[in-house]
Amino acid sequence: MAAIFVSHSSSNKAIVKRLAMDLAQRGFEVWYDEWRLDVGARLTETIRASVGASSFVLVAMSAEMLASDWVKRELDQALEMERAEKRDIILPVRLDDSELPADLANRLYADFSQGSYLRSLQTLCTQLHRQLDGLPAGLPPNREIIPLFVTGVVDLDVVQLDERAAQLVARHGAEYVVDASQFRLPDEPEYQKLRDRMLDRMENLKDDPYYSADFAIDFRHRYAAVLQYEEALLRNLATLVTRCGIAGGRFAFASESYRWYWKLMRTRIFSLLYQVQNPDLPESEKVGYDAARMDSRTEAVYGVATAVGVHVIDPVTHDYYSVDIDAACRIVQEWRKDYYDGPERLMAAGPMDMLAKWVIPQAFVYDGKFEHWDAADRLLIGLR
Numbered sequence: 001m002a003a004i005f006v007s008h009s010s011s012n013k014a015i016v017k018r019l020a021m022d023l024a025q026r027g028f029e030v031w032y033d034e035w036r037l038d039v040g041a042r043l044t045e046t047i048r049a050s051v052g053a054s055s056f057v058l059v060a061m062s063a064e065m066l067a068s069d070w071v072k073r074e075l076d077q078a079l080e081m082e083r084a085e086k087r088d089i090i091l092p093v094r095l096d097d098s099e100l101p102a103d104l105a106n107r108l109y110a111d112f113s114q115g116s117y118l119r120s121l122q123t124l125c126t127q128l129h130r131q132l133d134g135l136p137a138g139l140p141p142n143r144e145i146i147p148l149f150v151t152g153v154v155d156l157d158v159v160q161l162d163e164r165a166a167q168l169v170a171r172h173g174a175e176y177v178v179d180a181s182q183f184r185l186p187d188e189p190e191y192q193k194l195r196d197r198m199l200d201r202m203e204n205l206k207d208d209p210y211y212s213a214d215f216a217i218d219f220r221h222r223y224a225a226v227l228q229y230e231e232a233l234l235r236n237l238a239t240l241v242t243r244c245g246i247a248g249g250r251f252a253f254a255s256e257s258y259r260w261y262w263k264l265m266r267t268r269i270f271s272l273l274y275q276v277q278n279p280d281l282p283e284s285e286k287v288g289y290d291a292a293r294m295d296s297r298t299e300a301v302y303g304v305a306t307a308v309g310v311h312v313i314d315p316v317t318h319d320y321y322s323v324d325i326d327a328a329c330r331i332v333q334e335w336r337k338d339y340y341d342g343p344e345r346l347m348a349a350g351p352m353d354m355l356a357k358w359v360i361p362q363a364f365v366y367d368g369k370f371e372h373w374d375a376a377d378r379l380l381i382g383l384r
Contacts, residue, residue: 003029004091004128005057007074011064012095014187015112019060019093019121021147021186025160026125027167035145035184056131057081061104062095079103091131093124141172146182146241153190154270156262158255165245178241180234193287194273198223201276209280219276226272233265236364244360253356261361264301268365271296298324298362308332310359323362329354 004023008016013034020032057078065071075090082089092100092109100109110124146164149157168176201208202223205216240261244254271294277286298307307324325332 003031003056005031005074005078006033006060007057007071007078008060009062009064009068009071012060012062015095016060017187019112021149021184022121023125023128024145024184025147025149025164027164027171028125028128030145056089056091056128058091058093059104060093060095061098061100061109063098065095066098066101075101075103088131091124091128141168141176142179142182144168144171144182145184146178148183148185150186150188153188154263154266156259156266158259158262161241161258162245162255165241169246174246176242176246178238178246180238183234183237190287191270191273194270194277195226197278197287198226198273198276201278222272222276226269226276229265229269229272233262233269236261236265240360240364244356256356257360260302260357261364264296264361264365267294267296267301270294302326302358304328321359321363321366323359323366325354325358329358 006016006020017032017034020030020035024030057074059065059071059075059078078090088107090104090107092104092107094100094109094111094113096113108127110120110127112120146168147160149160151157165178168178201219205211205219208215237258240254240257244257274286274294295301299305304326306327308327309322309324311320311322
């Protein structure tokens with residue numbers, strides 16, 4: 001599918017980013033500046049080349065857009081392309097009731113200025129499909145964007161992730177490999193505020209009222225852990241999507257692995273970010289405070305009364321993992337019923353959903369690897 005360049009004023013970033021993510025989620029190739037521009041890139045040259053390489057330019061029209069010289073230049077370039085190629089390239093999207101530019105006044109447009117956002121999105125998608133039909137792809141496979149939609153702060157919308165993975169397989173085949181650089185997250189004000197507070201304290205550590213040598217060491221450890229978890233979160237999710245959702249397409253519980261891995265890691269990150277806030281802040285200002293949500297213990301994340309530790313050994317690499325599972329799980333109940341004396345290794349992994357929900361996510365959380373997750377019938381599991 002051909003690339004769509006999104007031209008917009010930075011003042012409209014919130015709705016335009018939402019629109020860009022929703023279009024990418026529906027399989028469209030989207031060029032959105034925040035996703036594509038690297039540090040040090042020459043803005044004018046990069047954007048001019050990107051507009052020229054795109055099949056269509058989606059113009060987000062608003063009062064702010066009309067006042068933006070930058071957007072006007074992008075619009076002028078798109079109009080030049082239209083005249084040269086003798087076809088309509090510009091796709092107007094109306095964000096408010098401001099007067100349309102003269103060059104666009106007589107065109108049909110998608111109206112997001114009133115009524116239902118989803119209905120307007122559906123109208124736009126229908127028109128895009130009609131206009132893009134038969135055009136060649138505009139982006140290489142490794143530049144495909146994979147939007148991640150977050151709900152409830154620590155939860156991932158795995159349904160939409162599964163849908164996007166299916167689109168990539170249909171377009172590029174079952175050998176497709178996902179890279180962490182393809183993921184894009186929505187703006188998360190609560191998360192960003194917590195992170196900014198951590199960075200501010202780190203910048204001024206010696207002036208902190210709680211400063212001591214031990215405090216500084218502990219704070220730096222927590223700071224490093226947040227950075228490590230943030231990087232590992234997307235890297236390991238890419239591995240899971242590739243191996244579970246694409247190469248391991250037969251694995252019916254892949255989305256369970258995505259869901260619980262994300263929840264485990266995000267809870268850890270949020271818990272750390274909350275802990276490094278200044279404790280003197282009044283409760284009303286402690287962004288993200290929710291005792292249940294910030295509890296990173298396995299029982300709290302999974303919402304079970306008790307978790308029991310198990311040993312898991314990869315049968316090929318012999319890597320060793322220690323994970324927790326629900327004490328009410330059948331495999332635990334059978335062990336207790338038969339009165340095993342100690343960590344007896346059983347040639348069984350239990351139900352596949354247990355493997356997806358408990359073993360795979362925690363193996364990635366604790367060790368960042370789990371090479372032979374799909375060899376369930378050969379896993380050695382022992383209870384301790």
